Amino acid sequence: MNTLLKKIWLWVLLLGLASFLGCAAERSFLFYTEYPSVFLSPDRELSLELVLQNTGPAPETILLEVSGPTGWNARFETASYPTIQIGAVYLLADPEKKTTIKFRAKPPSGTKSGEYTFDLVARTADGKLSQTVPVRVLLQPATPTPETPKETKLVLSVTYPSVENPAGKDFTYDITIRNEADSERVVNLRAQVPAFWRAYFTPRWQMDTRITSLKIGANATDTVRFVVTPPVGVEQGEYPLVFVAQADGDMASLNLKAVVTGTYDLRLGTEAEVTGQGDTRNIRATEGQVRTFTLYLWNAGTAPLTNVTFYASKPSGWEVTFEPEKLEEVQPLSLTLKPEKVLVKIKPPSRAIPGDYTVSIIASSAQDREQMDLRVTVGASMGWGWIGVGVVVVVVAGLTGIFVRLGRR
Structure with a gap:
């Protein structure tokens, strides 16, 4: 009787252990993205990262599939460069290791804006386990092409758009203005300069005459001198200047640069x-x-x-x-x-x-x-001076002795 009870208890323990081991050894894997809903411009390609993670006891081969709108060239690729298109991923039995892949798709030309859904499917090779990640793509309307600006009939040009000078010197630019209209026009001049800078315009060969406008004949060209004076104590650096010419409804501008180098004295x-x-x-x-x-x-x-x-x-x-x-x-x-x-x-x-x-x-x-x-x-030096004094004293003493001796005789 005791032997029978022991056997029964042993079988119960074995069955419980087998059940526990079976639960512990259950196959599973994770398949997900952190961004299941994305916005996309019609001229851009979708590139979405996906994560695969084997949480089971044995390695798994995961097959990849996608279903969704046609014509988008939807595919899976490796995440590292150089990228290659893939259809399956081999996952080691390491629950800490995450494998990242990319899902790519590009809307075909002419696709209307709206919501599009892709079902990304990952399944084991034997088909017993599968995970599906739905991805919602919100295709935005195409950005309208900006209108081509009206062609101006004023053309500006300058030979030296950037001039370098030490502080305290004027910056001078000779600017050519071409009137491409079929009639003579008065061209008004103005400038945009940094605060406390002064600017004025003169005819090219009349530096003493300051002007704010000039007449230019039909399909003719003229040159004006644009003079800019920086303030006293200006710091070294590059300063933007803008020369603007306007006639009737036409306007043209020219970006210039003044480089202050500072002075050395x-x-x-x-x-x-x-x-x-x-x-x-x-x-x-x-x-x-x-x-x-x-x-x-x-x-x-x-x-x-x-x-x-x-x-x-x-x-x-x-x-x-x-x-x-x-x-x-x-x-x-x-x-x-x-x-x-x-x-x-x-x-x-x-x-x-x-x-x-x-x-x-x-x-x-x-x-x-x-x-x-x-x-x-x-x-x-004083040393030589004292030597000279000594020589003079000796000479005087010698002469004095000679005179004394000769005087006694």
Whole structure:
């Protein structure tokens, strides 16, 4: 009896385990898109991503089918480049792995706007499992073709539409206007320029005459000069300008460009010139000794100076050094409000003949160059002066002794 009960319980356990394993090993897969409803222009092709995921215990081959409107060239393709058309996907038994494919379709020419539905079907090779994804395509009306603009009978041309100048200079454009009408017309001129810029027009060969219109004969051509003046302190950059000509119902415009580069003006000065006291361009030095001179440097332009280096033109045997030897950048004085200071150390040779010498200080940047000439008066050192005094004393003493001896005789 006990043996029979044990067998019954064993069979119950085995059946329950088999049922559990059967449930755990059930085949399944996922097939979906994140965008089941899309809008499409009639001249565009639909490209929709689909995701396949095997959630079952064994690999599966999934066959792909599509049903929907005819003539759309509906198909499945790989998602990675280069794309190829496909009809099936092999999925490994990995519930974490997602395979992405693409569904493509393009409406044939002349398709009316409205709603179109595609049924995308994925089924296992044995046909036991299948998933259907309905995709709704809302085909929008075709965008109307813009009307061709009326052909104007004013034609503008310019040889140099982009002009580059430093700040403070005028920008000048010679513009040719052709009247293609069969009658003489008065052409009115106007300009569109940035705020605070000034613009005016002159006949090409009469720069002192300013005009706002001119007469141009039938099928004739004339040239006007368009002059634009930027404001004081304008920043570097590119500025758009528009030249407009209008006659009767015709209007033509020309897009131009003014490129402001900024100005570069390297200046050098002495301490006396900058501060009102100290060294001038005439200095004194002693043979064999270092004479320190303070050089002031500034940028009187509107754009930065870069890579400013210093060197000197000097007599043979002289030494001239600079501290610092180089300035990476010198901003405009209008921004810094103070000049740069450079120490110049000048050393005549120890046996230099007393007199006046010229030492030229040169500052050179990537954009500008400036030179300052110094007159250096060299005097003998005090050591030689005392030696000279000693020689004179010895000579005087010797002569005095001789006179005394001769006087006694």
